[in-house]
Amino acid sequence: MSEPGLSDTLPLDPADSADHDTMEQGCCGKSAGRPRAADMEARAENLLHTAGSLFLEKGYGKVSLEMIARQAHVAVRTIYVKFGGKSGLFNAVVEQKRAAYFSTMPALETDMRPLPVILADFGLLFTQLVTMPAAIHLNRMVIAEAANHPELAETFYKVGPGQTRDMLTRFFSRPDIAPLFRPGLTPDLLSMHLLNCLLGDQLSRLLFMPPAQPDVAQLRKLVAVRLDLFLRGTLQDAAA
Numbered sequence: 001m002s003e004p005g006l007s008d009t010l011p012l013d014p015a016d017s018a019d020h021d022t023m024e025q026g027c028c029g030k031s032a033g034r035p036r037a038a039d040m041e042a043r044a045e046n047l048l049h050t051a052g053s054l055f056l057e058k059g060y061g062k063v064s065l066e067m068i069a070r071q072a073h074v075a076v077r078t079i080y081v082k083f084g085g086k087s088g089l090f091n092a093v094v095e096q097k098r099a100a101y102f103s104t105m106p107a108l109e110t111d112m113r114p115l116p117v118i119l120a121d122f123g124l125l126f127t128q129l130v131t132m133p134a135a136i137h138l139n140r141m142v143i144a145e146a147a148n149h150p151e152l153a154e155t156f157y158k159v160g161p162g163q164t165r166d167m168l169t170r171f172f173s174r175p176d177i178a179p180l181f182r183p184g185l186t187p188d189l190l191s192m193h194l195l196n197c198l199l200g201d202q203l204s205r206l207l208f209m210p211p212a213q214p215d216v217a218q219l220r221k222l223v224a225v226r227l228d229l230f231l232r233g234t235l236q237d238a239a240a
Contacts, residue, residue, distance in 0.1 A: 047072040047079070052093040056137050060090065060145050060152050087151040094138075095159040101129050108171035115180060116231065118171075123198050123223040124216075126164070130199065131213050165191050181234050190234060197230040198223065 050072040054063045065086055069076045083089040105125055111118050129135055138156075146153035168191035171177060181190060214222070 043072075043074065044082075047074055048089075048093050048096055051089050052097070055090060055093065056134060056141070059141055060086075061149055065089075087155050090152065091155045091159050094156060095163075098129075098160055098163065101125065108167055109174070115177065116227070119194070119227055119230075120223060122168075123227055124219055126195075126198055127219050127223055128213075128216075131219070133213060161195075165195065168194060180236060182236055185234055193234065194230050197226045200226065 047068070051063075051068045054068055054071065063086070065076050065079050068089070069079060079085070079089055083092055102125060105121060106113075106118075108118065108122070130139075142153055142156045165188075169187045172181070172187035172190040178187065185193075
């Protein structure tokens with residue numbers, strides 16, 4: 001982890017903190033008492049939305065915590081207390097977006113539908129996610145700034161691709177799922193191969209301006225072809 005720069009340090013002027021605290025407490029400089037849970041949740045949502053928008057608009061390296069705090073109307077020290085700094089805040093932004101997207105899908109650990117149906121639903125959600133313009137922009141930003149901000153790449157992988165891969169590895173480890181695949185294909189290898197099949201040449205396409213995001217019908221056809229490739233190469237019955 002790199003040390004935070006000057007723009008990411010705690011406010012040195014007590015008046016700055018007081019001004020931010022006033023915005024957090026309520027209007028007219030008067031304390032509104034302990035915030036309600038709904039208010040606290042709304043403020044947290046606004047902070048994450050503001051941070052995410054700034055990261056995408058300006059790039060991770062050009063965004064300071066002061067800039068985020070000013071637009072979200074919170075104190076810089078609040079961000080440090082809740083997230084530990086800029087990399088922790090970026091972590092929370094990515095994790096929130098990923099969790100919200102996959103929340104519509106049944107948990108892989110307990111989904112008892114047939115394997116092709118489970119993977120088709122996962123494949124469609126995953127492909128929709130990685131072809132979204134915001135996701136493409138985020139991937140480009142991480143690749144471009146990883147050398148100067150290694151904590152950015154580490155955080156992005158841990159809460160994004162890393163979590164997805166771990167989720168699939170647990171799925172392929174299930175006692176009812178693992179025997180369906182050829183011996184020697186470990187759950188970790190299966191998860192990696194599935195993601196590679198679904199992604200195709202997506203990483204190479206990040207070098208170019210992306211076309212419009214495919215519609216759901218186009219994505220279903222694409223996912224069906226790529227899942228067929230995955231299943232034919234890994235299932236016990238397919239190898240017979």
